[in-house]
Structures are given as C-alpha cells and as structure tokens.
Amino acid sequence: MARLGWVSLSPALAPPGSVEGLELNTFPSLEALLEQPQGCDVVVLDGPPEAMGTAARRLRADHRYQLGLIYTSRAGDPWCAALCDGELPGDGAAIATAWQQWQERQPLFNRGQAPEGVDQSLLCWLWQRPGAAIQPVRDPGHAQIYRYPLVEAITADERLNSDGWLRQKEQENLLEGGDLIDRIRQCPACSSSRLNYVDVCPECHGLDIVRQPSLHCFVCGHVAPQQNFLKGDALVCPNCLSQLRHIGSDYDRPLENYRCRGCGAFFVDADVDVRCLDCCDVNQPNDLRVREIRSFRLSEAGALACRQGLGDNGAIGSYFRRLKLMDRGDFLKALDWQMAIARRYGKSSGSAIAALLGVRIENIEQLFVDVGEARATAMLEGLLERLQQIIRDTDRCMRGREDTLWLLLPHTSARGLDRVRERLQEGLERIQSSAGAAELSLKFVGCVLPEQIQDDENAALMLARLAGDLR
Amino acid sequence: MEPVLEQALNLPLLLEQLRGEDGLALLLLQLFPLFLVVELPLTLVVVLGVLRWWIREQTLPPRRSLYRPRVSCLITCYSEGADVRKTLETLCEQTYPGEIELIPVVDGAAANQHTLAAVRGFELREEWRRTRRVRPIAKWQRGGRVSSLNAGLSMSTGSIVMALDGDTSFDNTMVSAMVRHFEDPNVPAVAGSLRIRNTWTSLATALQAVEYLISIQMAKTGLSEWNLVNNISGAFGAFRREIIEQLGGWDTHSAEDLDITLRIKSYFGRHRQLRIPFEPRAIGHTDGPTSMVGLLKQRLRWDGDLLFLYARKHSGSIAPRLMGWPNFLMTVISGLFIQVVLPFIIVGYTAITAITLPWPTVLALSVLVYVVYLVVLSLQFLLMLLLVSERPQQDVRLIPILPLFPIAMLLIRCWSAVAILNELWRRSHEESSMAPWWVLRRATRF
Structure with a gap:
C-alpha cells in the first residue's frame, strides 16, 4: 500500500480522515514532511495556490521528492502546473492506479539503474510521465522573464543555466521543443529581458x-x-x-x-535605442538576442535512449558515435560539399563522387509492442552492429528522426549503393532468423551524385525530397 | 420714372390724385415705396450698428483675459459621413487655450454606420490630448436634432455649451471669440456667424454666399449692437450652461434654434441687462443646398417653421412685457411683418400690377424696383466688404453675382408665401425632416 503524504499548508484547512486504499499520513506543514526520515510515495499539497507553488519548489529540490508524484488539492498557480502532476485525479483508487503506473515505469528507465546526476534526473522525470513537458513560467521579477521551475528545482545545487541545459539536450536530440509560448528579446550582454525602448535623437x-x-x-x-x-x-x-x-x-x-x-x-x-535595465548596455533593437520560449518534451530519440540506457554501456549515443554520427548541421555541410564537388568534377572524373543512402526502420514502435523491450533492443543492436561492419572509415552518418538514418558514402556508384543495401538486407535476415517470427522491416532510398542531383537543389532540399520517398 | 418719384414725395398731391380716375393704379404705384419705408429703417438700424461696432473694434485696446471655461461642443451628426471628421478636426485646431470637450452625437447610429465609423475613427493628435477630449455618443434609434442636443447636454461637463452642426467647420479662432463674451455674466448666449463653404459649386450656392454675408454676417453684426439679434443659428450657437438648464433644454419641434432664442428673449423684459451678442469674428463654414430645388425645399421648411414659431407656438410670448419694447418691435417688424406678411404683399402687388397696368409700365416699374434694390444691396455689400468681412479678398469675387441677387430674393420671397400657406393649411412643421414622426407625434400641438 502506497504511503500518501497530505500536507496542509494553511491551518484553516483540515486534512481528510482517511483515503481509501492508501496509507494516509497528514502533516501540518511542509517542514514536518521533510523532517520525516521515511519519505512518502505520493504527496498532496493542500493550501492557497501561491503556498502550494512555493511548497512544490521546495519538494522538487529535495532529492527524495524530485521524481515522485505530487498532486495539489485544488487548481494551483503556474508554478504548481510546472512542478506538480496536476490536481488530485480523484479518489484513493485513482491515486493508487497512478502510483502503480509510475512504479511500473521506473525500472524501465536506463535499464533499471537509478538516475544519477541532474541530466538523468530530469530525463527520468519526463520518462516517468509520458506526454509531460518541462513548462516555462512567466516571472516578471526575473531578469529573463521566463523560468523553468522544474530544471531550477532539480539542479538547485549545481546552479545550472536552465535554458542552456535545455538547449544542450535539444541539440543532443534527447529533448524536443514543444509549443511556442513566447518570443522575447534579450540584452546581448547580460541576457536580461528587462529592457527599456527609448526614442532618441x-x-x-x-x-x-x-x-x-x-x-x-x-x-x-x-x-x-x-x-x-x-x-x-x-x-x-x-x-x-x-x-x-x-x-x-x-x-x-x-x-x-x-x-x-x-x-x-x-x-x-526618432531612433530607438534599447537600454538594458540590468547592465545599462545600450543596443539597437536589431542587435538584441531573440529567444523563443517553448516547453520541452522527451524526443523519440530521448525516449529510446531512456529505454536503452543513458550511460556509456550500450547507450544509443555511443552506438551512433561508433557510426561516426554527425549532427544535422555538419552533415548538411558535408553533403553540400560533396554535391558541389559532384557538380564541378562529376562529369570529367568518370567515376562516382558520392552516394546518399536513407534507411528507415518502418515498424520500430510496433516492434517494441509486439516482441517486448528486450527482444526489440537486441534486434536493433544487431542491426547497428551490421551497419558498423558495412560502414567504411570515410563514410558519415546522421540520424534524421528516431527511426531514420542517413549515410553519406563517398566514392560510391549506383552499384556500390545497391551492394550496401543488399548487405544490410542480408544482415537483417540473419537477425530475423535468430529472432523468430517478428520482422524488422527496413525501407531504403538512395541517390547517387552527380547523376541524381536535381537542378537548384541543396543538401537540405535533397534530404527533404528523399525523406518524402521514405515515408 | 421721374414724375413717379416726385409724386411719391408730395403727399397732399398724392391723396388728391388717389381720388381721381386712375386712383387704384396710383395706389399700387405708391405702395411700392412703402416697402422701402419699412425696410429702409431696418437697413439703417443695421448700418448704424455696423458702424458703431466697427468704431468700437478699432478703438478698443486688445483684450487679454484669463477667463478660460471648459467648452462643450455638441455636434449633431446624422448622415454627414466623413465630413464630420473635418468638423472635429477644426474644433481640435482651435487656438483657444482652455479645455474643449467634443461630443459628437450620432443620431440614428444604427442606420448611419458610416457617420458613426467616421466619428469613432477620429483620433486626437498628440498635441491636442492635453486640452481636447472626444466623447462620442451613438443614439441607435433616431430621435431628431433636439434629442441629440439634449442627450449631448446631459453628457457634457463644460460651463459653455455650443450647439453645432456636423457638416459645419470652423475657423480656429471661433471658440476664443465666442467665449470672450461669456465673461460678462449678463450674456446667456452668443450667436456665431455662418458662411457658405461650397460657394462656387453652383449658382445657387454663390447666391446663398451673398445672402449669408448680407443677412447674417452684416445684419446680425449691426443688430447685435442694439441687442436685437433675431436668431441664434442652429448650426452654430453658444449658450451658458445654466441658462439652458434653466430653460429645460431644447424643445421638441422643428426650428429649435429660433425657439430657444425666443425663450431666452422672454427674460429680457424682466432682466433688462441681458443681451445676446453676435460675434462676426467667429466663423462657421457650412454647406448650402447646391441646386435651386434643394434651396427652395430648405426655405419651404425654414419659412413655414417661422410662422409656426411666431404665430402658433410663441404667439403668447411675443409681448413687450416679456421681451422688452425694442425686441418686441424688432420681432414684430422683422419677424412677423417682413418674413410673414411682406411675401404676401409682394405677391399680391406683383400680381395686381401685372393684371391692371399695361406691360411697358410693368416692365419700367420692375426695372425701377430692381435698380433700387440693387443699389441698396451694393451699398450694403460694400459696407460689409470694408467693415465687417474678415476675408474681403475672397468675398470681392462675389460682386459679379450681385446683379442676380435681387431677382433671386424676389423669387425666394414669393416662395415664402407658398411656405407660409403650406404651414397654415397643412401644418408643415409636423412633417419636419429634423425629427422622426414617432417623436413629433408626442410633441405638444400648437
């Protein structure tokens, strides 16, 4: 039976006598809960909206309650929405069900290892709540106007720049941006958004x-x-x-x-100057840094990484590192370069300049459902091993979406491309014969430079065109 | 022609001749100068007044006053459309340093959406914001001019209230020129001068331009000196707030401007120090009807309403006891006689002359009458140009119109007779376009 901690944040509010199906512990204040050596599984905050927001911040900063379920007894302020799991879902049974789901999901994270460090804690928080997002909160008193309370609370000890951290994880493809909430201008010197626009001579x-x-x-x-x-x-x-x-x-x-x-x-x-109210820096409106404020969700790759392990042992990132994985920008530059070489020398050299191969695993989600986590992971690993054998040192890879891989293969003709495709397909069949009935279905698309470059096409357009064929 | 004039001056001989065989014809001939006997003194009163005003203007030192009350401008709007913006802009442009509150009242706003949109879309410039306010009122159901004025009055806060037309724009010194008079506590209201804005649109508008200059700008300047202003024009008048509230606002009927003038004047008998000045330096520019038919329609309304006001509604209040002798005589002569009786005399006289006398005599007589009127008109116009007009260079261009003016006036006077008969028999004021029937039906019948 789960332990439910009911924290009354106002003396006027009386806790319930009991909650069906749960072991109820009531606390007259947040301190009383935090002093308890034995933590509660689920916490309910009961009080005025602002008090609940403050309490939620303190709770998430405490390592025992970083990931757990925290509910509010009534609608809270935006801080509550960003930090808690919402209002009480219903009676004791509903809470017990939510707790059970939460518990079932925990061992699937990072191959059953407890989250270590800030990165894993935050990813784990998202992992435990499918569909949840790290939400920004507007705080006019703060220099950057928008804050991410969850990141701030969990990284409280490390004094991390929450925005920088989120962007880094987005670049690592673990998080993806959600809804665009606002667009703000920042001082290029101190990143403050407390700016004064003045008309001047x-x-x-x-x-x-x-x-x-x-x-x-x-x-x-x-x-x-x-x-x-x-x-x-x-x-x-x-x-x-x-x-x-x-x-x-x-x-x-x-x-x-x-x-x-x-x-x-x-x-x-009149001209318009922008004066930073925090650092007194004066800028032109065009020189300001523009920052988009979004919520952040776990990306498909992030979800896969959480499932398959975040550490160096078997982490998907390390697979890809072994595959000479590049980020999208670098890959596009390399492809642009190859396309430029192909356009200039392709006709005269007589041999193929390069080839681009797109591989998509068509049924990755279905696979996890059909054969279970462990089997599916093993099949993917087998496929990646095979890929590794095929790839030469000079080849470059990039991940498109979670299920798509792009390979840039220099000095590869149409025949060479077919060869790569065949070898991958052979490897796949071998994996499938050992895995039994389940099928991993791959879809390929290829393009040989310079023959198949279209007029006025650049790397991004080519990738978009080929990605369309992969769908 | 000579003997006729000589005979006119010789009364005993005249009476003797009247007893003769050609008595009737002679009587008719003698009747003509009698018009001059009534009209000339009136013209003389005006001319002397103008001279007095001019001498005073020239000799008084420039005045500087700190009297700057808040002025509320009630602008009655109906179907003027974008023209309202011009009115609002010219009111904002006033050089008056005090506060001006603009209250455009859009009557029948549900039907006059374009006027409402023009009023709502009007934005105050930055430099106006300190002393100018715009507070539009939309009256969705049509209620007529009077209801617009009373609605505006109830929403206004100024101690001076101006009743203005939505299609009238103003010179930028208008408010300061008008307000100056209210510094004298004995002034309950001030009449403003109107000019025709669309002078050169058609012959009809050019003729009206001359008419407005002579019969408003010049005549009222002269009459004002003797405190005899006959009417505070509905398109442009200013009132002290207390007096309007004392009177209970404007009254439901057409010709509400003459009505309120007469009601104010009925205090003159008891409060002899009260006076209604006319300010020739406060100019409003209004659009006159552009066609002759339009002009005649307008006069049918105006002249009919005149009889209604004088003979029906205010027959009791036209008394020396209420208005004081000067204003009583003025109202009787200029209001009742010239505007109501004279048109019939003119029509009758013209008809009888045409029937009884041989046509060469009729022609000669007509030429004589025409010449006399033209000479008087020219003298008045010259005086107006030299002494009263603030835009003499612009007005001098109207001189070519002058020869046509006496003919037009004759026509309009004859038309007045039609208008008066229309009111007498058909109670035309009850079909006024100034208010809808559902308002007029409820009004007191006179």
Whole structure:
C-alpha cells in the first residue's frame, strides 16, 4: 500500500480522515514532511495556490521528492502546473492506479539503474510521465522573464543555466521543443529581458527630445513650429503675415516633427535605442538576442535512449558515435560539399563522387509492442552492429528522426549503393532468423551524385525530397 | 420714372390724385415705396450698428483675459459621413487655450454606420490630448436634432455649451471669440456667424454666399449692437450652461434654434441687462443646398417653421412685457411683418400690377424696383466688404453675382408665401425632416 503524504499548508484547512486504499499520513506543514526520515510515495499539497507553488519548489529540490508524484488539492498557480502532476485525479483508487503506473515505469528507465546526476534526473522525470513537458513560467521579477521551475528545482545545487541545459539536450536530440509560448528579446550582454525602448535623437542619441507640431502656410509655403505662428488667439504666418483661419484651406500640418533639446536637431522619426535595465548596455533593437520560449518534451530519440540506457554501456549515443554520427548541421555541410564537388568534377572524373543512402526502420514502435523491450533492443543492436561492419572509415552518418538514418558514402556508384543495401538486407535476415517470427522491416532510398542531383537543389532540399520517398 | 418719384414725395398731391380716375393704379404705384419705408429703417438700424461696432473694434485696446471655461461642443451628426471628421478636426485646431470637450452625437447610429465609423475613427493628435477630449455618443434609434442636443447636454461637463452642426467647420479662432463674451455674466448666449463653404459649386450656392454675408454676417453684426439679434443659428450657437438648464433644454419641434432664442428673449423684459451678442469674428463654414430645388425645399421648411414659431407656438410670448419694447418691435417688424406678411404683399402687388397696368409700365416699374434694390444691396455689400468681412479678398469675387441677387430674393420671397400657406393649411412643421414622426407625434400641438 502506497504511503500518501497530505500536507496542509494553511491551518484553516483540515486534512481528510482517511483515503481509501492508501496509507494516509497528514502533516501540518511542509517542514514536518521533510523532517520525516521515511519519505512518502505520493504527496498532496493542500493550501492557497501561491503556498502550494512555493511548497512544490521546495519538494522538487529535495532529492527524495524530485521524481515522485505530487498532486495539489485544488487548481494551483503556474508554478504548481510546472512542478506538480496536476490536481488530485480523484479518489484513493485513482491515486493508487497512478502510483502503480509510475512504479511500473521506473525500472524501465536506463535499464533499471537509478538516475544519477541532474541530466538523468530530469530525463527520468519526463520518462516517468509520458506526454509531460518541462513548462516555462512567466516571472516578471526575473531578469529573463521566463523560468523553468522544474530544471531550477532539480539542479538547485549545481546552479545550472536552465535554458542552456535545455538547449544542450535539444541539440543532443534527447529533448524536443514543444509549443511556442513566447518570443522575447534579450540584452546581448547580460541576457536580461528587462529592457527599456527609448526614442532618441538620431544625431546625438540624446534622450531629451520633444514633439514639435509644425504648420505649413498655404499662402507662402512657410513651414515652422506652431509656436511661431501663434499671435494672441490667432495663427499668423511669421513669413507672409497672413492670418491662417481654417485648417485645410489656409494651412495644414504636414510634419510630425521632433526637436532634440540637446543638440537642436530637427527630425521626422526618432531612433530607438534599447537600454538594458540590468547592465545599462545600450543596443539597437536589431542587435538584441531573440529567444523563443517553448516547453520541452522527451524526443523519440530521448525516449529510446531512456529505454536503452543513458550511460556509456550500450547507450544509443555511443552506438551512433561508433557510426561516426554527425549532427544535422555538419552533415548538411558535408553533403553540400560533396554535391558541389559532384557538380564541378562529376562529369570529367568518370567515376562516382558520392552516394546518399536513407534507411528507415518502418515498424520500430510496433516492434517494441509486439516482441517486448528486450527482444526489440537486441534486434536493433544487431542491426547497428551490421551497419558498423558495412560502414567504411570515410563514410558519415546522421540520424534524421528516431527511426531514420542517413549515410553519406563517398566514392560510391549506383552499384556500390545497391551492394550496401543488399548487405544490410542480408544482415537483417540473419537477425530475423535468430529472432523468430517478428520482422524488422527496413525501407531504403538512395541517390547517387552527380547523376541524381536535381537542378537548384541543396543538401537540405535533397534530404527533404528523399525523406518524402521514405515515408 | 421721374414724375413717379416726385409724386411719391408730395403727399397732399398724392391723396388728391388717389381720388381721381386712375386712383387704384396710383395706389399700387405708391405702395411700392412703402416697402422701402419699412425696410429702409431696418437697413439703417443695421448700418448704424455696423458702424458703431466697427468704431468700437478699432478703438478698443486688445483684450487679454484669463477667463478660460471648459467648452462643450455638441455636434449633431446624422448622415454627414466623413465630413464630420473635418468638423472635429477644426474644433481640435482651435487656438483657444482652455479645455474643449467634443461630443459628437450620432443620431440614428444604427442606420448611419458610416457617420458613426467616421466619428469613432477620429483620433486626437498628440498635441491636442492635453486640452481636447472626444466623447462620442451613438443614439441607435433616431430621435431628431433636439434629442441629440439634449442627450449631448446631459453628457457634457463644460460651463459653455455650443450647439453645432456636423457638416459645419470652423475657423480656429471661433471658440476664443465666442467665449470672450461669456465673461460678462449678463450674456446667456452668443450667436456665431455662418458662411457658405461650397460657394462656387453652383449658382445657387454663390447666391446663398451673398445672402449669408448680407443677412447674417452684416445684419446680425449691426443688430447685435442694439441687442436685437433675431436668431441664434442652429448650426452654430453658444449658450451658458445654466441658462439652458434653466430653460429645460431644447424643445421638441422643428426650428429649435429660433425657439430657444425666443425663450431666452422672454427674460429680457424682466432682466433688462441681458443681451445676446453676435460675434462676426467667429466663423462657421457650412454647406448650402447646391441646386435651386434643394434651396427652395430648405426655405419651404425654414419659412413655414417661422410662422409656426411666431404665430402658433410663441404667439403668447411675443409681448413687450416679456421681451422688452425694442425686441418686441424688432420681432414684430422683422419677424412677423417682413418674413410673414411682406411675401404676401409682394405677391399680391406683383400680381395686381401685372393684371391692371399695361406691360411697358410693368416692365419700367420692375426695372425701377430692381435698380433700387440693387443699389441698396451694393451699398450694403460694400459696407460689409470694408467693415465687417474678415476675408474681403475672397468675398470681392462675389460682386459679379450681385446683379442676380435681387431677382433671386424676389423669387425666394414669393416662395415664402407658398411656405407660409403650406404651414397654415397643412401644418408643415409636423412633417419636419429634423425629427422622426414617432417623436413629433408626442410633441405638444400648437
């Protein structure tokens, strides 16, 4: 029976007498819960929204409650939404079911090893909650406006830059960006978003500018500030001395003029400077760093990595490292280069410059469902081993999606490409014969440079075209 | 022609001749100068007033005052569309340093969406924001001009309230020129001057331009000197807030402008120090009807309403006890006689002359009448150009129109007779386009 910790954050709120199917422990404060040597399996926070948010932050910072289920008794503030598992799902039975699912998923993480370090803790938190995301929270008091409370709480000891960490994991393909929540501008010097946009004189960049309405006399064409026209109650042109009575027939206001009180300059449009309120750095709006605020989910590759192990032993990352795996940008550069070589020398050299091969495992999700985790992992490993044997030192690989691999094979003709394909297919058959009935189905697409390059195509376009054929 | 004029000055001889065989014809001939006997003194009153005003203007030192009350401009809008923006812009452009509150009231806003959109889309420039406010009112159901004015009055906060038309734009010194008069606590209201904005659109508008200059700008300047202003124009008038509230706002009928003028004037008998000045330096520019038919339709309404006001609604209040003698006489002569009775005399006289006299005599007589009127008109116009007009260079271009003006006026006067008969028999004020029937039906019948 799971231990349920019910924390009352306000003296006015009485905890329930019992919760069916769970061992209820009530605590009058968060401290009382944290002092307990024996942690609770599920925690329920009961109190005002802000108090629940603060308590959730402290709980997630405590290593015993970093990953566990934390519910709130009522709708909380955005901090609660980012840190907790939502409102109580229902009665004791519903909590018990959620706890059971949570428990069942834990041994599947990283081949049953307990998460170590910040990276694994955060990945594990996501792993334990399929579909969950690391959510940002708007905090106007914070220099960067948006914070990721979960990352901050779990990495509290290490003083990690949560945004930097998330981006790094995104580059490692473990996390993927979710919904775009906001786009903010940051000071390029200190990354603060507390910026002040001021209109300044375009000549001296002085702040002291005033709007100066001007008039245009229709009689003589004189243009001057309105003050120069005002004689008592009437408007009189200082140049031709005619009285201007009616806008539209005697005069108009052609210009929206500004005047700098510092240098005396007249101008139509003021410049805009951005002053950082934190570091006093002055920038142009175009020089600001633009940051997109997103939630982050576990990517398909990340999910696979969590399942197959994150450490060096058998980690998918190390498989790929052995496959001379490149990130997308480098791979595209290399492919662009090969395409450029193919275009220039392809006709004259007589031999093939390079070939591109796309391999997609069509049924990877189905495979895990059909044959179970261990079998499927073994089959994948076999396939990767086979790949490793085929790949030469000069070949380069890139992962597209979780189930797609791209191979750039220099000095490979159409025949060579077919050969690679055949050998992979042979290896696959061998794996399948040992694995029994289940089938790992591969789909290939190939392109030989320079013969099959289309006009005006670059590496990204070519990959997109071939990826379409793989679907 | 000479003997006729000589005879006119010799009264005993005249009476003797009237007893003769050609008595009737002679009587008719003598009747003509009688018009001059009534009209000339009136013109004289105006001319003397203008001279007095001009001398005062020239000799008074420039005034500087810190009197800057908040002014609320109630702008009645109906189907003017984008023209309303021009009105709002010219009001924002006022050089008046005090606060001006613009309250455009869109009547029948559900049907007049384009006017409503124009009003709502109007944005204050940065430099106006400190002293100008725009507070539009949308009256979804149509209620007429009076209901717009009263709705605007209830929402306004200024101590001076101006009733303005949505199709009238203003010179930028208008508000300061009008407000100046209210510094005198004995001024309950000020009349503003109107000019025709679309002067050169057609002959009809050019003729109206001359008419407005002579009968509004010049005539009211002169009358104002003797505190005899006959009407505070509906398109352009300013009122002290207390007086309007005292009067209970504008009253449901057509010609609400003349109505409120007469109601204010009925205090004049008891409060002799009260006066309604006319400000010739506060100019509003309004669009006149562009076709002759349009003009006649407008006058059918105006002149019919005049009889309704004088003879039906305010017959009791036109008394020396209420208005004081000068205004009583003025209303009787210029209002009742010239505007109501004279058209019939002119029509009757013209008809009888045409029937009884041989046509060469009729022609000669007509030429004489025409010449006399043209001479008087030219003198008035000259005086207006030299003394009153603030845009003499612009107005001088109207001189070629002057020869046509007496003919047009004759036509309009004859038309007045039709308008008055229309009101007498058909109660035309009850079919006014200024308010819908469901409002007029509820109004008190006179």
